Amino acid sequence: MTSSPKSLSGLRPFIRPYRTQVVLAGLFLLLAAGTTLAFPLALKLLIDQGLVAGSSSDALAEKFFELFLVAAALALFSAGRFYTVSWLGEKITADVKNKVYAHVLEQSPTFFETTQSGEVLSRLTSDTTLVQTVVGSSLSMGLRNLVMGLGAIGMLVWSNPMLMLQVIGVLVVVVFPSVYLGRRVRRLSRASQDRVADSSAIASEVLNAISVVQSYTAEKREADRFTASTGQALGTALRRTRARSLLVGFIIMASSAALLWGLYLGTLSVRAGNTTAGELGQTIVYVILLASAFAVLGEVYGDVLRAAGATERLMELLHTRSDVSSPQHPQQAPWPANGSSLVLRGVDFNYPSRPTQQALNGLTGEVRAGQTVAIVGPSGAGKTTLFSLLMRFYAPQQGDVLLDGVPIEKMDLHALRQRIGVVPQEAVVFSGTVLENIRYGKPDATLAEVMAAANAAFAQEFIADLPQGYDTYLGDRGVRLSGGQRQRIAIARAILKNPPLLLLDEATSALDANSERMVQAALETAMLGRTTLVIAHRLATVQRADCIWVLDKGRMVEQGTHAELIARGGLYASLAALQFAG
Incomplete structure (x- = not known):
């Protein structure tokens, strides 16, 4: 799919009525990302000040309570972000679906001579579902992980610049294979959806003509045709599953390698007395946040591209103009009493x-x-x-x-x-x-x-x-x-x-x-x-x-x-x- 994320700009007219909710969702997103980035700092203070020899139980309890407050704030802001973003996704998708459907109903038969009704229905269902996934979930998740990733990079550069250079090297090794595998998974996902659509088309056609099928005793033939179609869909789905399993396994292994590498270097630094245990814990958490942010961004980008293509198709429908329409200033004719002339x-x-x-x-x-x-x-x-x-x-x-x-x-x-x-x-x-x-x-x-x-x-x-x-x-x-x-x-x-x-x-x-x-x-x-x-x-x-x-x-x-x-x-x-x- 060659669609650009810029294609999502076609959704602006549908987002505009909900500006207040968009601002609120953005605020919750920034607060949730900021709270996540604050968690390693609270963890550092807990380790360095609450676990040192001679610290009182009250001091330890106070540090744990501060850590709990950060977690509680994260939970609150995350719940607010999830609700507002999901609400936006549902509302915007419903508006798009209603607008496209109402617009299609006003098209002349010329439109339906070149556009199959099944294609229109696919755009109203599959394409709007993709848009809903991105607007109501993936886009917010991507922005949150982008903010967290940038924040984690900033904190790592500030706290341990030498370690950061080595972690970036490991992440580059992780990112490029992940992008390649992610593209393969997306291609196979689209192919799987196409095969499922083929099976659905066969079933719809046959069920709408069931009396003809039975009159020609073609039940077994049609069942075999459907079985062959679902077999192709199954084969494509299994290839997609294998590719996705490989992607998940690689990301887990590579992220673990990056984490262990950072932990090894940090441990050496602690043993040498150059770093405190709290700074080591803080660094490890930031590395985890950075690695997970990159992994999520790769997957989200694929969803964004798919939704961009879906948005393009929906906007094509909305921008279609019927060759027959009402004049700007229509003339009125009297209602006849005994039939029209x-x-x-x-x-x-x-x-x-x-x-x-x-x-x-x-x-x-x-x-x-x-x-x-x-x-x-x-x-x-x-x-x-x-x-x-x-x-x-x-x-x-x-x-x-x-x-x-x-x-x-x-x-x-x-x-x-x-x-x-x-x-x-x-x-x-x-x-x-x-x-x-x-x-x-x-x-x-x-x-x-x-x-x-x-x-x-x-x-x-x-x-x-x-x-x-x-x-x-x-x-x-x-x-x-x-x-x-x-x-x-x-x-x-x-x-x-x-x-x-x-x-x-x-x-x-x-x-x-x-x-x-x-x-x-x-x-x-x-x-x-x-x-x-x-x-x-x-x-x-x-x-x-x-x-x-x-x-x-x-x-x-x-x-x-x-x-x-x-x-x-x-x-x-x-x-x-x-x-x-x-």
């Missing part, structure tokens, strides 16, 4: 991922308030693309789209989408209760309003048969409901929202005959009193439309009523002939 003028559109292939080509048309317009055509004609443009998931390269007399690019995005209700071909049901799913378009709706919408969507009967009625939990993606029941929930949601424009994207294509009749009746109720655009492959469902638009390769090739288009003998007539003949 819609005008299309020469609309051209290419998907960003397919810039040379036109999805819509000079599309022009008009829908009056309260009309039902059916949109038909072969696959790839641009029907669903038109719906995406009306919702402003994308912006056309050329042309105008006017809703209730106002160009949609000049309307506030939320205001525009509040005017539109959508019933997709595959109904989306969230893992909540029936009540929560129907209320999704109007969270403040009363129970009476929800029940009225469910009645209008012919959903009341099957809801009443559920174990807890409207409070029944529907499971992940509504797995407890049939396809027709999920569609009626989606229709009830759209009815409750009560939009002036309703978009129906082949809402009955995947249903059995009985469910289709129920859903079709619910749709006809939903269409009352509003403008409706219906995408349909089954021409029988659009014969009662006020007008039919026939699209082919992104162009409007025909429009009129069913009878008019049949009499014209064009594309619509040929499509109808194929279906009715079947």
